[in-house]
Amino acid sequence: MSRTPTDAGLAVDVPGSRGGDPGGGARGEAPGAELSIVTSGLTKRFGSGQVAVDALDLAVPSGSVFGFLGPNGSGKTTTIRMLLGLVAPTAGEWRLLGAPMPGGVGGVLSRVGALVEGPAFYPYLSGEANLRRYDAADPSADPRTVSARIGLALERVGLAAAAGKRYRAYSLGMRQRLAIAATLLGPRELLILDEPTNGLDPQGTREVRGLVKEIAAEGTTVFVSSHLLAEVEQMCSHVAVMRAGRLVAQGPIADLRASETVRIRVETPDVEEAAAVLAGLGLPEIRLGDGDVSAALGAGLPERVCAALVTGGVAVRGLAVQRPTLEDVFVGLTGEGFDVDG
Numbered sequence: 001m002s003r004t005p006t007d008a009g010l011a012v013d014v015p016g017s018r019g020g021d022p023g024g025g026a027r028g029e030a031p032g033a034e035l036s037i038v039t040s041g042l043t044k045r046f047g048s049g050q051v052a053v054d055a056l057d058l059a060v061p062s063g064s065v066f067g068f069l070g071p072n073g074s075g076k077t078t079t080i081r082m083l084l085g086l087v088a089p090t091a092g093e094w095r096l097l098g099a100p101m102p103g104g105v106g107g108v109l110s111r112v113g114a115l116v117e118g119p120a121f122y123p124y125l126s127g128e129a130n131l132r133r134y135d136a137a138d139p140s141a142d143p144r145t146v147s148a149r150i151g152l153a154l155e156r157v158g159l160a161a162a163a164g165k166r167y168r169a170y171s172l173g174m175r176q177r178l179a180i181a182a183t184l185l186g187p188r189e190l191l192i193l194d195e196p197t198n199g200l201d202p203q204g205t206r207e208v209r210g211l212v213k214e215i216a217a218e219g220t221t222v223f224v225s226s227h228l229l230a231e232v233e234q235m236c237s238h239v240a241v242m243r244a245g246r247l248v249a250q251g252p253i254a255d256l257r258a259s260e261t262v263r264i265r266v267e268t269p270d271v272e273e274a275a276a277v278l279a280g281l282g283l284p285e286i287r288l289g290d291g292d293v294s295a296a297l298g299a300g301l302p303e304r305v306c307a308a309l310v311t312g313g314v315a316v317r318g319l320a321v322q323r324p325t326l327e328d329v330f331v332g333l334t335g336e337g338f339d340v341d342g
Ligand SMILES: Nc1ncnc2c1ncn2[C@@H]1O[C@H](COP(=O)(O)OP(=O)(O)OP(=O)(O)O)[C@@H](O)[C@H]1O
Pocket: 046, 047, 048, 050, 051, 052, 070, 071, 072, 073, 074, 075, 076, 077, 078, 079, 227
């Protein structure tokens, strides 16, 4: 991990991705780890003068489920469109699957599945018939293998049994799974999904989340954008956070979490006494609340704290170890909350 200054002058952990060796391993990853996506100084300034993406250095390790997180308007879609060659960057370089882009696009795009704007499906056709039409529109697809490829894609997204059902009878989750199946009509090493759970109900969201995990478990690197912190936390191994076009932090979620302190919280009517016991154990950052006390646990053992409280005659109504959430990490990094609605 390298320390990179942010807008606010804070130093945050960013795995190495600056210039130099865009095809090589990222600092903070296992030595020799490959990068499926790497960008260096990627920038997009629109004609209006708006800088949608500002000098972005991304490093997406192969095999990761990489959450690209940021509020609405923070530059996620513009980044994805640049990665796929749908919009030209104003500055910067990038590689997909090791190939420098946009020159290498021809050799690489067949190994990359992407869901940016959802494909328009015909409501009166079945899921399978829709995929057939979709595949026919792809000049690189082999029509001789179409049935097998569609069968495999439908199976992968769990729609094999509903293949003959009309699209209009699909639930929201099934529709999104079909859109993902359309990205899986060939073997993909990298899947890029722009807000795949947008507009889905909780059931559909769960379905897509489960599907992303399954696809990743089969060895495909998944780069998925989202404006929902909790969703990224549940689905991803790595995360990059965008705010107003700039990268705020990136790295393995576990490493980001480890940068925040685990705390222990005691619910008790004996607040002062409990605080004294925690201080006696050498726990720092003691905070007294109304009916509770908390402290940084560090490497301390919760069972020791519990025993000391009881021995000290403190009436313990509840004891909880508070592990930092991703949100805690971002509050710690940026000094502000993450507004999920942008
Ligand atoms: N074609 C365009 N012309 C001018 N400005 C644009 C254009 N496309 C995007 N923008 C602006 O660039 C910024 C980033 O937009 P972008 O769509 O990349 O963000 P996002 O993080 O994907 O947001 P959302 O979650 O809402 O899709 C926004 O301020 C947006 O208004």
